[in-house]
Amino acid sequence: MIEINHVNKWYGPSFQALKDCTTSVAKGEVVVVCGPSGSGKSTLIKCVNALEPIQGGDIVLDGIKVNDPKTDLPKLRSRVGMVFQHFELFPHLRIIDNLCLAQEKVLGRKHDDAVVTAMKLLDRVGLKDHAKKFPAELSGGQQQRVAIARALAMNPIAMLFDEPTSALDPEMISEVLDVMVDLAREGMTMMVVTHEMGFANKVADRVIFMDRGEIVEDAKKADFFGTPRSDRAQKFLSKILQH
């Protein structure tokens, strides 16, 4: 579903953010990407739907080359859901309109159909009663669940999560993770940048560990949490699992 082949990316002439990264996410697979800050994990996931350009290598999404200038990027992006650290709901639109905007403007759905889809998804994330509110009237956890619903409204073939719980108060993390666990169990293809090792342990098929722009470890979940092969990953895990 997502193939990342020898991807290189620079910011400016001197800083290399991604170094020869190669990995893949199969259909229905859940892959967790972790690593210390500045390791390039967010950059990597943003390259998958070309929010960030790459300077070397290839990214292929459902058979379509992302970094081909001829690719219709808006169309391709509309098929991949993305959830951001800071939710990024559109503050001037009601929750329902946040969910309908892209359905109507990108997919060309009729307003009534878009509303039906939107309400179904809001119900699913437990926020049907908040449809008429504005984003600023919801808590962080609620906003992030709306953001997930907004991405799902496009009927994506895969979902990208960029640190979806990092900006949340601890008590709100689980309500968002619950939604994500359900999604994973339903067979959604997911690539998740997160430090929530509990989540990784529960639903991930594979775990990718990145450091300084490189993929240091790319292993099945059991192997990763059992005996990571790299020292760096072992140190990282010992630090974040300590408490």
Place this chain on the structure above:
Amino acid sequence: MNYNWNWHIFLEPNPMGTGTYLDMLLAGLVVTVKVSVLAWIIALVSGTVIGVLRTLPSRTASWIGFCWVEFFRNMPLLVQLFLWFFVLPELLPKSAGLWMKQLPNAPFWTAAVGVGLFMSARVAVQLQAGIGSLPRGQKQASTALGLTTVQTYRYVLLPMAFRIILPPLTSEFLNTIKNSAVAITIGLIELTGQARSMQEFSFQVFEAFTAATVLYLLLNFVVVTAMRFLERYVAIPGYITGK
């Protein structure tokens, strides 16, 4: 000071035979309103386009925006009006120059366009700042949903940016009205112009300019009040600047 105050002058007939002196001033007020509104529309439309250009990643776009803004904001308005009114017709091919000079109401159109372009540079800079103040993730979220750049600006960035810059835009609208008085120098008989001719005909200079002052104040008060209503109307519930 030997001055003969005469507040009844406004009700006396003016020498042009167009009614009283008050009628003269009110006719000037109408011209001021007309030229200001037209100039403001020009400033808003072209300022929006230029402001957006300045925020695009394309170098050509931001270069065009840069040139526009620096050209129109770094020259005194008076000089600009002289350029458009006296110099431009001479520089154009003969037939076009003649057409400009013979334009009925040429001072009016020159003033509207001249003041409008002058103000557009200020609108552009403010809009650029408004767009720049939005979180970067807003554009990314919109792009990730599959919206094109034009749709992202139309539905996501501009509605928020304009809300944020509404208070300074009010000041710019007031500036447009006040700057329209410069058009007296190219022969537009607007409110200031009428006050001057009233002074010349009647020698009641204090009364004439007191009346003009009051009329400007009233006009700007109407604008301020209308903008307050607009601000309240577009405020977003729960959003911090929406209060």
